[in-house]
Amino acid sequence: MPDVAFWQGNQAIAQGALAAGCMFFAGYPITPSSDIMEEMAKELPASGGRFIQMEDEIGSIAATIGGSIAGLKSMTASSGPGISLKQENLGLAYMAEIPLVLVNVMRGGPSTGVPTKISQMDVMQARWGCHGDHGTIAYSPSSVQECYEIAIKAFNAAERYRQPVIILSDEVLGHMREKVFVPPAGSYAVANRKRPGVKPEKFVPYLADPEDDIPPMASFGDGYRWHVTGLAHNDFGFPSAREEEVEKNITRLVRKIDRFRDDIVEYEAYEVDDADIVVVSYGTVARSSITAVKDARKRGLKVGHFRPVTLWPFPDKEIFQISKRAKTIIVPELNCGQMVLEVERAVHGRAKVIKKGLVNGEVFMPEQISSFIQEVA
Amino acid sequence: MSIKIKDVIHKESPMTQGHRMCPGCGAPTAVHQGLMGIDHPLVVINATGCLEVSTTVYPFSAWRVPWIHTAFENAGAGAAGVEAAYQALKKKGKIDKEIKFVAFGGDGGTYDIGLQSLSGALERGHDFTYICYNNQGYMNTGAQRSSATPKGANATTSPAGSVIPGKLQKPKDLTSIAAAHHIPYVAQTTLHNYMDVASKVKKAIETPGPAFVNILVPCVLFWRIDPALQGDICKKAADTRFWPIYEVIDGEWKLSYKPKKRVPVEEFLKPQGRYSHLFKGERSKALLEQAQADVEKDWEYILDRCGETWEPAE
Numbered sequence: 260m261p262d263v264a265f266w267q268g269n270q271a272i273a274q275g276a277l278a279a280g281c282m283f284f285a286g287y288p289i290t291p292s293s294d295i296m297e298e299m300a301k302e303l304p305a306s307g308g309r310f311i312q313m314e315d316e317i318g319s320i321a322a323t324i325g326g327s328i329a330g331l332k333s334m335t336a337s338s339g340p341g342i343s344l345k346q347e348n349l350g351l352a353y354m355a356e357i358p359l360v361l362v363n364v365m366r367g368g369p370s371t372g373v374p375t376k377i378s379q380m381d382v383m384q385a386r387w388g389c390h391g392d393h394g395t396i397a398y399s400p401s402s403v404q405e406c407y408e409i410a411i412k413a414f415n416a417a418e419r420y421r422q423p424v425i426i427l428s429d430e431v432l433g434h435m436r437e438k439v440f441v442p443p444a445g446s447y448a449v450a451n452r453k454r455p456g457v458k459p460e461k462f463v464p465y466l467a468d469p470e471d472d473i474p475p476m477a478s479f480g481d482g483y484r485w486h487v488t489g490l491a492h493n494d495f496g497f498p499s500a501r502e503e504e505v506e507k508n509i510t511r512l513v514r515k516i517d518r519f520r521d522d523i524v525e526y527e528a529y530e531v532d533d534a535d536i537v538v539v540s541y542g543t544v545a546r547s548s549i550t551a552v553k554d555a556r557k558r559g560l561k562v563g564h565f566r567p568v569t570l571w572p573f574p575d576k577e578i579f580q581i582s583k584r585a586k587t588i589i590v591p592e593l594n595c596g597q598m599v600l601e602v603e604r605a606v607h608g609r610a611k612v613i614k615k616g617l618v619n620g621e622v623f624m625p626e627q628i629s630s631f632i633q634e635v636a
Numbered sequence: 637m638s639i640k641i642k643d644v645i646h647k648e649s650p651m652t653q654g655h656r657m658c659p660g661c662g663a664p665t666a667v668h669q670g671l672m673g674i675d676h677p678l679v680v681i682n683a684t685g686c687l688e689v690s691t692t693v694y695p696f697s698a699w700r701v702p703w704i705h706t707a708f709e710n711a712g713a714g715a716a717g718v719e720a721a722y723q724a725l726k727k728k729g730k731i732d733k734e735i736k737f738v739a740f741g742g743d744g745g746t747y748d749i750g751l752q753s754l755s756g757a758l759e760r761g762h763d764f765t766y767i768c769y770n771n772q773g774y775m776n777t778g779a780q781r782s783s784a785t786p787k788g789a790n791a792t793t794s795p796a797g798s799v800i801p802g803k804l805q806k807p808k809d810l811t812s813i814a815a816a817h818h819i820p821y822v823a824q825t826t827l828h829n830y831m832d833v834a835s836k837v838k839k840a841i842e843t844p845g846p847a848f849v850n851i852l853v854p855c856v857l858f859w860r861i862d863p864a865l866q867g868d869i870c871k872k873a874a875d876t877r878f879w880p881i882y883e884v885i886d887g888e889w890k891l892s893y894k895p896k897k898r899v900p901v902e903e904f905l906k907p908q909g910r911y912s913h914l915f916k917g918e919r920s921k922a923l924l925e926q927a928q929a930d931v932e933k934d935w936e937y938i939l940d941r942c943g944e945t946w947e948p949a950e
Contacts, residue, residue, distance in 0.1 A: 287749070288777035288793070297780070300793040304800070312781060312793045315709060315749035340707055370707065371684060 262441040268406040268432040269336075271439055272362055273298035275410025276334050278441075280449055281360070282308035283326030283333040287319045287341060290374040291430040292364035295336040316344035320361065324348060327357045328487060330478030332414055336362035338430075339372055342381060342388070349423055350389035351489040353512060356465070356474065358417035358452055360410070362426045364433040365542075367620055376620030377430040379542055379593040385425045386571050392509055394516025395571040396523055397425040399541040403437035408447075409568075415450035416523060420515060421473050427570060429593075431543045431622055452476045459483045464496040465508075472515035516572065525568035526577055530556060534563030536632055537585040537610075539578065539602055541567050544591055544623055551628035560636050570598065575605035582606035587635045591615040591623050611635075639673040639834055648700065650678055655698035656690040660863025662853025662870070663687045663769040665827050667740065670767060670837035670851070676736040677701070679718060683711035683745035686776045686855075687769060709749040712757035712766060715739040719762045736841050737764035743784035744774045747810050758817040758846045765840040765847045768810065771855035779858045783808045786878075788927060789910045791858070796913040801923055806930065814848035815884040821845075822884040825892070826852035827870040832892065836883065852879045860909020872904040877931055880938045889941040898948040901931045 266274065273295045276284075284303055286296035296312070303310040309326070313319040319335045326333035337345060342363045352359055367373030368380050381388075385397040396416050398409045409426055417424040453475040455462050464485040467474045474494075477483030490498035491505040499505060516523070529549060531537055536555075540548040545566045555562040565581060567574050582588065588610050590599040599614040606612060615631055617623055650671045657664045663686060671678065678701045682688040688705050691698040706714035715737050725731040741750055746768040754766055773791050774780040781791035784807045790796035794803035811824040821843040823836040833851060840847035852873055856863045873879040874893055878901055881893040902924055905911040914923045939946055 286793075288744075288774045288780040290777050293777050293780065293792075297778070297792045301795060310793075314751070314783060344709070371705070 264439045264441050265436055266403055266407070266439050267294060267434055267436050268400070268403045268428055269294035269364065269434065270298050271403045271406035272336070272410045272426060272428065273302065274441070275407040276360065276414065277302055277306060278407070278444065278447070279332065279411040279414035280451075281332045281334050281414060282306070283323070283331040284308070284335065285311045285313050285319045285322035285326065285333070286335055287313050287316050287337065289316070289338050289341040291366055291433050292336045292338045292341070292362065294433065295362055295364070299334075316341040317348060320345040320348040320352070323359050324352050324355075324357050327359050328479050330480070332358070332418065334360040334362065336364065338364045339366045339368050339374065340370065342384065346389040350391055350393070352423045353389065353393035354391070354489050355487045356421045356476070356512070357423070358421050358476070359423050360413045360417055360426065361423055362428060365427060365429040367618070373620045375430065377543060377593060377622055378618065378620070379427075379429060379544065380597070380618070381427060382570055382592075382594065382597040385427055393512045394420075394422065395425070396420065396422070396516065396569065397427050397571040398568060399427045399570050400432060401542050401545045401566065403432070403435060404439050406432065407439050407441070411447060411449070415448060418450045418452045419473075420519065421452060421476060422512075422516075427542065429542050455483055463494050465492060466494045467511060467515070472511050472518065520572045523569055524572050524574045524577070526574045527566040527568060528577070528581075529564040529566075531563035531565055531581050531585070533561050534581070534585050535561045536587045536589065536635060537563045537565055537581050538589045538591065538628060538632070539565045539567070539598075540591050541570060541598065544593060547623045547625045548591065548628050550625035551632060554625065554629055555632050555636070560632065562632055567598070573601045573605070575601065578602060578605040579607065579609070582610040585610050587611045587613060589613045589615060589631050589635065591617070591628055591631065593617050593622070639831065639838055641831060644672045644834065647672055650674075650680070650699065650701045651691060652698045652700060654696075656693050657686065658856055658863070660854070660856040660861070660866050661686070662771060662827055662855070662866055663742070664691075665866065666767070666769045666833060666851045666853050669827065669830060669833040670849070671738070673834045673838040674736065674841055676734050676841070679735060679737050680704070681706060681711050681715040681718065681737065681739040683739070683741035683750055684708035684776070685742035685745050687740055687742065689776060708745050710753040711739040711741045711745060711750055712753035712755070715764045715766070716757040716760060716762045719764050723763070738841065739764060739766045741766070741768055742775070743768060743770040743772060744776075744782050746770070747783045747808060755817065758814060758819050758848065761845055763844055763846070765837070765849065767837065768848070768850045769853050770850055771853050771858060772807070773855070773858050775855045775858050784810065787930065788914055788923060790913060791910070801913060801919065802910075811848070811850045814850070815887075817846070818887060819846045819848065820886055821847035822849075823882070824850045824879070825881050826873050826879050827867060828874040828881070828893070832881065839883075858910060861907055865907060869904070869907060872899070872907075875899045876901045876904040877935045878904045880935060882938060882942060889938075889943070891938065891942040891944050894944070894946055896949055898950070901928050
């Protein structure tokens with residue numbers, strides 16, 4: 260029998276992280292994500308972990324990288340400008356293959372934007388925010404229950420694929436309270452990073468196993484020599500500008516996610532099999548969409564809903580399948596059109612894709628989505 | 637350069653009343669007191685923080701002067717850009733007014749995320765004044781600790797509990813750090829004396845080159861004090877020597893205020909909810925003794941820098 264909690268989304272992410280074994284959090288206050296930090300400040304010392312408030316956003320992710328290198332599951336959280344400041348170190352974590360979880364409780368941007376209100380403007384930043392090529396894993400929860408579950412999944416993915424994993428939450432979800440069924444420990448999967456299987460003298464830190472393209476990871480202090488750098492590097496971790504070594508390094512960062520795309524991608528399809536119209540939305544917006552879709556079904560319209568749970572990798576194959584039947588796909592999101600570009604790419608012109616953006620700090624109401632459906636029904 | 641209240645009392649403040657700061661907040665008082673004696677046209681650069689947010693709630697602005705909100709971490713750099721462009725225009729003869737540049741940041745935007753930007757601007761020698769309205773924590777985001785938060789204070793990210801008695805670290809001495817840039821004017825004060833803030837800020841602004849003023853201001857929500865106690869609590873900060881009042885002029889340290897009597901730091905701590913845990917339980921005596929010892933040590937340091945001795949009336 261699971262425990263029942265009544266949490267805010269931000270609190271649920273912190274609790275999920277703890278359930279996944281997070282033992283290190285470095286953060287910096289910023290609205291609307293500070294509650295995650297405050298929860299970790301309370302909980303981590305009690306569970307034997309370590310919380311540090313850093314001097315700025317850059318320091319927060321840098322310390323998180325350090326915590327992970329030292330062997331602890333590590334997380335940081337921020338919003339808006341804070342996420343922008345973290346991008347360089349996020350790139351370092353991709354390059355040096357450091358598992359960590361970065362939570363972005365999305366608020367309005369650009370710049371200071373609307374700190375206290377919701378947006379979904381950071382979808383493309385999550386994919387391409389730091390310079391350079393890399394694979395990306397980003398989850399989008401749409402309930403407080405899912406905040407908890409996705410925090411666990413994000414840690415598992417970070418540990419398994421040895422790279423940063425992003426949770427794209429949002430201001431409404433972060434501050435909304437809902438009932439959460441908290442599963443007992445041991446009833447859900449917890450992944451841990453692959454450790455070296457050889458003696459320290461035989462250890463080649465970036466020599467990846469051919470079956471998964473992921474090198475085992477030692478911790479500082481384990482006795483294994485590991486040179487960590489943001490420079491392009493060879494298998495020994497030493498900086499290299501040799502064409503074949505740089506090529507091997509960067510292509511593997513992309514390939515290690517591409518090849519497991521089917522394992523990583525998650526989505527929730529609702530009444531799409533016979534749907535003429537499909538609404539594709541994520542995060543808080545999906546809640547309004549589902550209500551509108553149910554309402555449309557009651558009125559006899561063949562409407563479905565598709566919710567990407569992973570925004571990256573994007574569930575493009577799955578949306579392509581839907582577009583074989585659906586004539587129209589409506590994409591409401593709280594930006595001027597970001598995920599809709601991926602939907603357009605996925606359907607290959609087989610269905611009409613309609614972009615619906617909202618950037619005033621409010622959420623689409625179910626009636627607004629209903630009216631979008633009515634326009635094309 | 638001391639100024640008289642009758643000279644400034646009828647002047648219009650660069651910041652109007654009717655802003656949305658909390659009743660009892662020290663930040664707007666610091667702005668009013670600081671800028672009341674300034675005769676030059678002003679440009680204000682404001683880092684992200686309560687002052688920025690609450691004085692500019694759309695569709696209003698409380699500022700009568702040109703005002704720019706930079707991001708959180710770069711009021712110093714923003715000021716540097718504006719001042720450098722002004723100097724260039726002045727050199728070309730395209731502007732002839734004597735404009736003064738004042739940057740405001742809270743302790744979060746000054747002690748922590750903005751320190752690099754402030755340090756760069758001080759070192760490059762821009763002719764501007766940076767005023768830190770220091771309420772000793774991150775108030776705009778919900779009472780988290782900053783590196784200005786005093787040891788023992790209860791903040792949301794240094795919560796006081798049965799094991800850990802609030803923040804464990806001493807705050808950094810940012811006024812000394814600013815002085816170590818060898819800039820012409822540095823001062824530390826609080827709202828303990830109306831004309832002291834006005835005189836220090838006037839000196840800072842009228843001194844050519846960079847100047848830094850660190851003003852301790854209460855946040856009623858974080859300090860958990862009666863809003864009516866603003867002046868009182870600042871006076872206690874000065875009288876208990878918790879917050880020494882001094883200037884550093886061209887490298888010369890000068891004490892501005894010597895309390896006549898030795899007042900225990902408890903008198904500053906007791907009215908504040910953020911220290912309530914220090915007055916309860918078995919460890920109370922030891923924690924208060926430690927707080928007093930910290931005050932004495934810091935005071936000795938300031939006396940030494942200023943070449944002063946202190947003989948309080950018993």
